[in-house]
Amino acid sequence: MAREEAEDTREDMVIDGVEEGHKPNYEVPDGFNSDYLMIYYGKFFPYAEMHKWMSYGNDGKHPGCDQSYFGRREFSFTLENDIYVRFQSFNDVADLENAIKKKCPFKIDIGPVYSVDPAKRNAYAQSGGNVFRPVERELVFDIDISDYDDVRFCCKGADVCSECWPLMTVAIKIIDTALREDFGFNHILWVYSGRRGVHCWVCDGKARRLDDGQRAAIVNYLHVHKGNEHSIKKVTLVGQTFHPFIGRSAEVVKEFFEEKFVSSQNLFSDEDRYEKILEMIPDESITSELRGKWQDKKRSRDDINVVRWGQLKHLLQSGKQKMLGVRRCVEEIMFTFTYPRLDLEVSKHMNHLLKAPFCIHPKTGRVCVPIDPKHCEDFDPSSAPTLSRLLEELNMGALGNGGEEVLENTSLGKSLRYFRSSFLHPLLKSCKEDIENAYAAKVQQSSNSLSW
Amino acid sequence: MEIVGSRRKSLLPPAGNAAPTIPLYRSAPELEVRLEDFELYAVHRLRVLKGISDALSRGKKPNEMENVVKELLKVHMSHPEASQVMNKDIISHFVLRLVYCREEELRKWFLSMETTLFRYRFLLETSEAQIALMAEFDLPYKTITNAEYENVKDKLNKVARSMNSSADTIYYKVITNFLSSLLSSSFILLRKVQVPFEKVPDLVARREVFIMKGYAYVPRNQVLSLLVTHYRSNLSKALVLTNRKWTSMIREQEKDRLTPIVEALSTSYLGPDYSQPKDFGEISLRDIDQIARSSFPLCMRYLFEKLKEDHHLKHGGRMQLGLFLKGVGLKLDDALAFWKSEFSKKVGAERFDKEYAYGIRHNYGKEGKRTDYTPYSCQKIISSTPGVGDHHGCPYRHLREENLRAALNNMGVANRALEDVMDKVRNKHYQLACTLTFEAVHGASCDQGINHPNQYYSDSKTILESRNNSKGT
Ligand SMILES: [Zn+2]
DSSP states (O other): OOHHHHHHHHTTOOSSOOOTTSOOOOOOOSOOOHHHHHHHHHHTOOHHHHHHHHHTTTTSSSTTOOTTTGGGEEEEEEOTTSOEEEEEOOSSHHHHHHHHHHHOOSEEEEEEEESSOGGGHHHHHTTOSSOSOEEEOOEEEEEEGGGGTTTOSSOOTTOOOTTTTHHHHHHHHHHHHIIIIITOOOOEEEEEOSSSEEEEEEOOHHHHTOOHHHHHHHHHHHOOOOOOTTOSOOOOOOSSSOOHHHHHHHHHHHHHIIIIIHHHTTTTTSHHHHHHHHTTOOOHHHHHHHHHHHHOOOOOSSOHHHHHHHHHHHHHHSTTOOOHHHHTHHHHHHHHHHSOOBOHHHHHOTTOOEEOTTOBOTTTOBBOOEEOGGGGGGOOGGGSOBHHHHHHHHHTTTTTTOOTTGGGGSTTHHHHHHIIIIIIHHHHHHHHHHHHHHHHHHHHOOOOOOOO | OEEESSOOBOOSOOOTTSOOOOOOOOSOOOOEEEHHHHHHHHHHHHHHHHHHHHHHHTTOOHHHHHHHHHHHHHHHSOOSSHHHHHHHHHHHHHHHHHHHSSSHHHHHHHHHHHHHHHHHHHHHSOHHHHHHHHHHHTOSOEEOOHHHHHHHHHHHHHHHHHHSSOTTOSSOOOOOSTHHHHHHHHTTOSOEEEEEGGGOHHHHHTTOSEEETTEEEEEHHHHHHHHHHHHHHHHHHHHHHHHHHIIIIIHHHTTTTHHHHHHHHHHSOOSSOOSSOOSSOOOOGGGHHHHHHHHOOHHHHHHHHHHHHHSOOOHHHHHHHHHHHHHHTOOHHHHHHHHHHHHHHHHOHHHIIIIIHHHHHHHTTSSTTOOOOOOOOHHHHHTOOOOTTOOOSOHHHHSOHHHHHHHHHHTTOOHHHHHHHHHHHHTTOHHHHHHHHHHHHHTSOOTTOOOOHHHHHHHHHHHHHHHHHHHHO
16 A cells, blocks of 8 residues: 555645635645545545446346345455455445445455345354355456566566557457457456556356356466466467467457567567577577577668567578478467466456456556547556546536536546446446346246256 | 056157157156166166276276277166166166265266266267257257358368367367367368357367357367266256255155165165176085185185184174175075084074074075175275174274284285285275285285275186196196
């Protein structure tokens, strides 16, 4: 938690910066602290939308609605003093709003929907059996830029810049397309994690009801990195052709790698870096030929990275190379550097928690806003709304006198509009249909008894 | 299922012109079953399942398994009346559900063996029967039209070619089941089946299918893996239900009739049938002392010596040793003479005839229910609970350490070999301890291990006779 920064800025915070005889001072220093956060939760956090989303249509009047649905969802709070409170549950939106305002959590995580109210799990545990268990959970993905540290040279760890952030863009494009085209999911929400990565929530009914085995199958389908930290080449692609999914992903990877990444990361400009790439090539004669070529340091007008990658490709893919394994090295290198690296465990298990959208990241003060996958290359994490910016906007009177659409005018407005119109509304529409269809089918269904 | 005294009635219609197919055991049949058949059919099916279990543990390959299953079915599941074959199949399955529903371990074993049985039976069917069976599953799978097929043909070919390559591919981990032999050619089949992808987790995980908009395009032959998964999950749920009915109802209702049979079946020995001596013919009373020293397992040798010492054995010991002797080929008359010669030294000949002879005839199926009782398996002997004055049970489990060491010394097991045996005993691997003893005594290896005292005996005889033969020539 960013406690130190927070202490420093607390004194200077201005909410109503109008003093007699002075120009109004709307500026709010950057940072993150519980006072800022209190205001954010008071004025900005979209409770109604979050509740609508997490209810999946079950807050309606239709007899097929499961009124207990929202109340069986686990929320967990990380409080200011790093106290972690799990298994919170709420009856309705007012309940949720009151709890968040009262406890002012630095972080809100969302868990699964359980078979029974998670807050009462201990009472059920005494009745024995497997009463308390997760029954629904969005299929989630967590992609973190720090997992790419062995292949990016601009930043390390939690840092991210405009040179390496596009790795996240590639990940969104590849995963999002596969989820829609291959798996047929429609209700997918991508969210900036507030600092160094992205989260993905797949919310279709059939995604929420996947069991752990099915989740693992999807994750394995999407996952191609098999190497350990000691092997430099992390991807092996064999087979006469690519599986259609790999083939499609290879096009995205290739475009990004060749047009941006090879230059932006200077992959071939110094020996340490290109040696790592040469190590991925299983044919000595090729690597020594390339080393020979690259000894010559004479300047050229063209980007040396592009030139050398071209030479490498040419040698590996020339007609002389009969071995598929050698030709495939080209794709394997590109995949190793830029194919999405997923946090597998988060996706494989129903009961993994994931940070809620619209939280504020305590280290950066940035709001975890949705990212539109259709325009993900336009997303710039350094321009994501910050807590202090929102407070300034509040001071400037952007919220007016309150009322429904007030957030429209703040820097959160665009994110909220996207969330409502592109994600929430279509989702709720299909939830309504699902509930009605399921109800009709249930009414019709005759009971099937199983005998021994 | 209705169990009746001795009438027999077939309520199933004759098979008609449909190809013989595999029942899916959806619900217990409305059949009347004779009590004897109830037990007999179950034992026969157990032999099939045990045969599968043995073949799997010996690492049989898929194509070999097909033959194993075919042979097991032919030997154990046939019936003199063709119309009864299906009934026997169904009845035996449901009886074993009762037997194997009652504990997690039993359920797991049964589930796994029945699923394997189903898989290979399916493969043994003609393709018409396979299609009929797939339809019977009534799964949400649909066959795609030729037009649809044309649309995705390129993609399907790509998937096939992406797998059809050298061994270390990331897509295609070598499949250890039967599918591997079918995969390469199966994509040429025109008929494809479209399946919601959630039903094919393994194929998806390995990228071995083409998936589009949530549907996997699975070649017909691969659909078998789906059927097997489905069959398995249905059976798994059914076993849990059966267990509930058993504990809440059947056990009590049937406590005089089915319950004892069911309970006996679950501990019953599943290996070869030793109730009839097969390989070595009969043994005579004259040789019995010598044979006991050379070829009896410790549990029987110990009982034999105690009998000679005390001229008496309590009931458990008489059963364990008596049935074993029957299994090794001691005829009823000889058995009576043998037991009488010992017992009369203590209780007198008259009392033997009055109190003990009945039990021996009973073991040979000559009294009472006239059932031919089966010699005890290691499993049964190990799980017995001998009381004070009893000498039956498994010596590796039930004897005190110093007595066990003395008994083993007596058999000629000493030093390193003895410590190896004791090591197994300490780890509760009693059958392995017995196997090591066998190997030490015979100076020969015993690869399949000891599962039954009569198997110990027959393995011993095989080794000794081959030695005698080679000496003779
Ligand atoms: Zn960077």
